[in-house]
Amino acid sequence: xxxxxxSIFDLSPEELKELIEISIKFKKGxxxxxxxxxxxxxxxxxxxxxxxxxxxxxxxYDLGGKGVYLSPQDIQLGKRESVKDVAKxxxxxxxxxxxxxxxxxxxxxxxxxxxxxxxxxxxxLEHPCQILADYMTMYEISGKFNVNLAYIGDGNNVAxxxxxxxxxxxxxxTIATPYEYEPNGYIVKKALELGVKFExxxxxxxxxxxxxxxxxxxxxSMGQEAEREKRLKLFAPYQVNSELLKYAPSHVKVLHCxxxxxxxxITDEVLDGPHSVVLQESENRLHTEKAVLYRLFT
Ligand code: CP
Ligand code: NVA
Numbered sequence: 343x344x345x346x347x348x349s350i351f352d353l354s355p356e357e358l359k360e361l362i363e364i365s366i367k368f369k370k371g372x373x374x375x376x377x378x379x380x381x382x383x384x385x386x387x388x389x390x391x392x393x394x395x396x397x398x399x400x401x402x403y404d405l406g407g408k409g410v411y412l413s414p415q416d417i418q419l420g421k422r423e424s425v426k427d428v429a430k431x432x433x434x435x436x437x438x439x440x441x442x443x444x445x446x447x448x449x450x451x452x453x454x455x456x457x458x459x460x461x462x463x464x465x466x467l468e469h470p471c472q473i474l475a476d477y478m479t480m481y482e483i484s485g486k487f488n489v490n491l492a493y494i495g496d497g498n499n500v501a502x503x504x505x506x507x508x509x510x511x512x513x514x515x516t517i518a519t520p521y522e523y524e525p526n527g528y529i530v531k532k533a534l535e536l537g538v539k540f541e542x543x544x545x546x547x548x549x550x551x552x553x554x555x556x557x558x559x560x561x562x563s564m565g566q567e568a569e570r571e572k573r574l575k576l577f578a579p580y581q582v583n584s585e586l587l588k589y590a591p592s593h594v595k596v597l598h599c600x601x602x603x604x605x606x607x608i609t610d611e612v613l614d615g616p617h618s619v620v621l622q623e624s625e626n627r628l629h630t631e632k633a634v635l636y637r638l639f640t
Contacts, residue, residue: 343637346453346460348446350470350506351532357637358510359487362478364633365626373632377639378407381437385411386428386452387463388419388443389564393600393627394463394471398440401631405639410436419448429455438638444565459638466499466565467526472599473503474630477511479623480555483595487511492553492590494518494546495580495607496573497525500559500599505529509538516541518549520576546580550590556617557597558582558607574606583609587617595619 344352353361367373383402387395395411402409419425429452432439438459443449446467453460462470480489488511493501497517502525508515515538517525524530524542533540543549550556561577562570582596596608596617604610612618 345638346449347470347634347638348449348453348460348462348465349468350473350503350510351529352470353510355510355512358474358477358507361474361630361633361637362481362487364636365474365478365629366482368629368632368636369626373636375636375640376404376406377636378402378405378437381407381639382435383407383409383438383440383635384432384436385409385463386417386419386439386441386443387411388414388441388448389464391442391463393624394442394631397627397631398463400628401635405632405635407437407635409440419443425451426455428452433457438635461634461638464499466563467529468503468506469499469599470503470506471631471634472500472627473507474634475623475626476504476557476597476599477507478626478630479597479619480595482622482626483619484554488513489554490514490516490552491555491557492516492518492546492549493557494549494582494586495558495577496561496563497523498559498563500557501525502529504557505533505538505540508540509533509536514539514541516543516549516553518543518546518580520544520580523576546582546586547589550586550594553590553594555595555597556582556587556590559599560601560603561607577607581607581609582612584611584615587612597623600624
């Protein structure tokens with residue numbers, strides 16, 4: 343594995359599969375090593391978090407290390423102090439950085455100036471740690487990596503990383519989204535170069551017709567709050583609800599990275615219903631964070 347984990351494309355297909363296999367071993371309690379013994383990891387968060395922060399703190403603790411959480415007020419990355427200076431100072435005291443940032447470029451800068459590993463805990467471009475847990479969950483359920491995935495809604499950071507992982511793992515990614523909300527052009531180009539089966543449709547019913555899994559995420563991501571009203575109207579036809587599930591195969595399962603805006607991109611009925619696997623997915627965040635740290639620090 344490379345020094346940093348900033349993008350799904352930092353992994354080869356083999357490395358991605360290996361991370362999921364290691365995660366499954368962690369889940370079964372089969373790995374006892376503690377590669378973070380005596381190490382400290384800085385957790386830089388420019389945005390709120392429940393799952394990512396807690397699973398990383400827990401994973402660091404279970405692997406023998408200690409996390410130091412740095413809130414937006416603490417270091418004011420790029421404002422109180424330059425990204426470069428923060429990276430170089432942290433290098434003196436800590437052994438790695440997990441960072442959630444507004445602009446993906448901040449991660450690239452942290453990685454450039456830190457001699458220790460830097461992990462993307464979500465940026466505007468990607469959310470690779472989330473997608474490890476998503477593919478682990480889909481693998482646990484289906485027994486395969488090359489699944490048919492229908493993504494309904496905004497072509498955001500989560501959609502970008504899912505598309506990238508689908509390209510590495512040989513599945514099919516269909517997105518139902520309005521014009522101009524498709525996944526990032528650079529990610530699409532790289533995924534197509536890898537030969538991904540990729541389709542953009544406007545009708546969610548068409549997207550789910552042969553789906554093994556349906557995925558959705560919020561319509562306005564963190565940092566897009568000003569566009570919320572506009573997006574609520576635009577994405578209204580893209581809700582994952584019981585009516586939509588009627589057009590999908592009966593074995594379909596529904597994923598959501600959470601937090602969910604209940605009644606917007608997904609209904610209570612679906613999120614709490616028999617097709618939903620969101621709690622298995624969020625549990626798996628812990629195991630996949632451990633796998634990432636294990637591979638970077640062993
Ligand atoms: N899915 C996810 O990343 O959740 P948090 O924003 O709570 O970390
Ligand atoms: N797309 C969402 C994901 C949150 C985990 C966001 O960036 O806010």
